[in-house]
Amino acid sequence: MISAMENIRNFCIIAHIDHGKSTLADRLLEKTDTLSERDRKDQVLDSMDLERERGITIKSHAIQMRYLCRGTEYTLNLIDTPGHVDFSYEVSRSIAACEGALLVVDATQGIQAQTISNLYMAIDHNLEVIPVLNKMDMASAMPEEVKDQIVDLIGCDRDDIIEASAKTGMGVDLILERIVSSIPPSQGDPDAPLQALIFDSVFNSFRGIIAYFKIVNGTLRTGDRVKFFNTGKQYDADEIGVLKIRQEPRESLGAGNVGYIISGIKESREVKVGDTITHLDRPCDKGIEGFENVKPMVFAGMYPIVADDYEDLRSSIEKLQLNDASLSFIPESSAALGFGFRCGFLGLLHMEIIQERLDREFDMEVITTVPNVSYNVYTTSGDMIEVHNPSGLPAVTNIDRIEEPYIMAQIITKSEYVGNIMTLCIDKRGTFKNQVYLTSDRVEITFELPLAEIVFDFYDKLKSLSRGYASFDYHYSSHKKADLVRLDILLNGEMVDALSTLIFRGHSYDFGRRMCVKLKELIPRQQFDIAIQAAIGAKIIARETVKAVRKDVTAKCYGGDITRKRKLLEKQKKGKKRMRQVGNVEVPQQAFLAVLKMD
Numbered sequence: 001m002i003s004a005m006e007n008i009r010n011f012c013i014i015a016h017i018d019h020g021k022s023t024l025a026d027r028l029l030e031k032t033d034t035l036s037e038r039d040r041k042d043q044v045l046d047s048m049d050l051e052r053e054r055g056i057t058i059k060s061h062a063i064q065m066r067y068l069c070r071g072t073e074y075t076l077n078l079i080d081t082p083g084h085v086d087f088s089y090e091v092s093r094s095i096a097a098c099e100g101a102l103l104v105v106d107a108t109q110g111i112q113a114q115t116i117s118n119l120y121m122a123i124d125h126n127l128e129v130i131p132v133l134n135k136m137d138m139a140s141a142m143p144e145e146v147k148d149q150i151v152d153l154i155g156c157d158r159d160d161i162i163e164a165s166a167k168t169g170m171g172v173d174l175i176l177e178r179i180v181s182s183i184p185p186s187q188g189d190p191d192a193p194l195q196a197l198i199f200d201s202v203f204n205s206f207r208g209i210i211a212y213f214k215i216v217n218g219t220l221r222t223g224d225r226v227k228f229f230n231t232g233k234q235y236d237a238d239e240i241g242v243l244k245i246r247q248e249p250r251e252s253l254g255a256g257n258v259g260y261i262i263s264g265i266k267e268s269r270e271v272k273v274g275d276t277i278t279h280l281d282r283p284c285d286k287g288i289e290g291f292e293n294v295k296p297m298v299f300a301g302m303y304p305i306v307a308d309d310y311e312d313l314r315s316s317i318e319k320l321q322l323n324d325a326s327l328s329f330i331p332e333s334s335a336a337l338g339f340g341f342r343c344g345f346l347g348l349l350h351m352e353i354i355q356e357r358l359d360r361e362f363d364m365e366v367i368t369t370v371p372n373v374s375y376n377v378y379t380t381s382g383d384m385i386e387v388h389n390p391s392g393l394p395a396v397t398n399i400d401r402i403e404e405p406y407i408m409a410q411i412i413t414k415s416e417y418v419g420n421i422m423t424l425c426i427d428k429r430g431t432f433k434n435q436v437y438l439t440s441d442r443v444e445i446t447f448e449l450p451l452a453e454i455v456f457d458f459y460d461k462l463k464s465l466s467r468g469y470a471s472f473d474y475h476y477s478s479h480k481k482a483d484l485v486r487l488d489i490l491l492n493g494e495m496v497d498a499l500s501t502l503i504f505r506g507h508s509y510d511f512g513r514r515m516c517v518k519l520k521e522l523i524p525r526q527q528f529d530i531a532i533q534a535a536i537g538a539k540i541i542a543r544e545t546v547k548a549v550r551k552d553v554t555a556k557c558y559g560g561d562i563t564r565k566r567k568l569l570e571k572q573k574k575g576k577k578r579m580r581q582v583g584n585v586e587v588p589q590q591a592f593l594a595v596l597k598m599d
Helices: 021-031 049-054 085-096 113-124 143-154 172-182 307-323 348-362 415-427 451-455 458-465 505-522 562-582 589-596
Strands: 008-014 062-069 072-080 100-106 128-134 195-204 208-217 225-228 234-236 239-243 247-250 258-265 276-279 298-304 328-334 338-345 366-368 375-379 384-387 399-414 431-439 442-450 471-482 484-491 501-504 530-536 539-546
Touching (some): 008 172, 021 062, 085 113, 100 113, 100 143, 113 128, 298 307, 298 328, 298 348, 307 328, 307 338, 307 348, 338 348, 415 431, 415 458, 442 451, 484 505
Parallel strands (some): 100 128
Antiparallel strands (some): 195 208, 208 258, 225 234, 239 247, 298 366, 328 338, 375 384, 530 539
């Protein structure tokens, strides 16, 4: 039996990494008896092995609970969200499908940067926010200080803040009651033409593509003929249902409900997250709005290790894209690596996760090139070209100017680390914008930084400088003119296009020298000398040599004339010269990875 619309509550949980979001979700599922004893385990919504190992949520998950409050049964749809800055796109999709949000703040750490950015996203969508102070059972909890921060941030009463501990289960009943009393039910008309927002999709190798949706208006029944508003494709609703621990089929779903649809879709490009499902015979007038298209921030080439795996890699990336709509890709080729794809990611962690998932879920080993951002190149003829790849850069004589993307970075940290963090940001060509003391020892610093500078190791350095206390969030601000050069790496005079980078002129000499030293360690020795050079245009700025492995050809000569030895050495020298002309140098995968991790 489907509960009436007044009894449906759709909500999400927003929090910074490690503030206890997944643990709180576990407690809510236990309290509402959604989990049987057999299904109970920690972080039950983190279904990927990768999420459990790293202790982070990568994917947003939806699950339905039943809750009995004062004799009335309510349907609660929880759409879990990730906390890491690279997955903020997942958060935006979850928020679009909800009417309320639990704002979870760690009582031992206080408000962090990601909490603030996700909160603003929720407020923009007019969500009802319920503040929850988690980890109250910890000896290091500072409830009064953190409550002050929450009151300053969202302007609620101190009494509205729920004290809870997801670990012990304290305060969970109060949270459930507040969800029912504070979060408004869905506003929609069950008799209007069908409008359902697709907020996620997954690939099932037996049943095709399963789309997750939230019905805004209308009613959907099993067997209905439906069409996707933006793509115009038509399907039969073979099975619809709600998302419990397992998918549970239903005959019909009304407005306000969250569920899934299976209609035998095989092509991944037919399902666009953010599309609207409507009936074929009685369609809605317009699609649902309020859904932004994702803009990738970091680009890198992905190539199969074995050239024949190109098509397998394409289908693997397409299936991953279903599960992660923020991944974008286009085919490209490289002289050094053959055919592959230029992929767009939201950040470096996102790139690492995609690489790991390709390996684990599809058994695809890939070589990833040096990541870079997209630049706007203005030519002397007045055209603007968007360049994602250093090899796409026009000739230097045709370039009028290059503009690179800048971001606004907000860093929240303890006041004792401000000096170190300022130095780091200024080293990364940052411009100081603002500094606000949130409390006596917590400060929010705003810097404008080039995106290219934070792509590599900014986050890691920030964490080590602040002993893990700084939190970081950013958003795109604008493109600005930059003094950039293309740095090429040559092996025996041959350019390795996959190691080329666009880099700020002031950093290029230092970076080129370090790159040559690193490659010298990683490239295996051959029977001839290998010259590793860093070049800007025709100018060589750094060089290292991998010495040849020398075979002792004179070992068999004992005694006798020196001319015998000399003859053998001359013969060896000629052989080496010939070998050097025809021999090619393999660049190991570690070399590409090492460049990413260069300090």
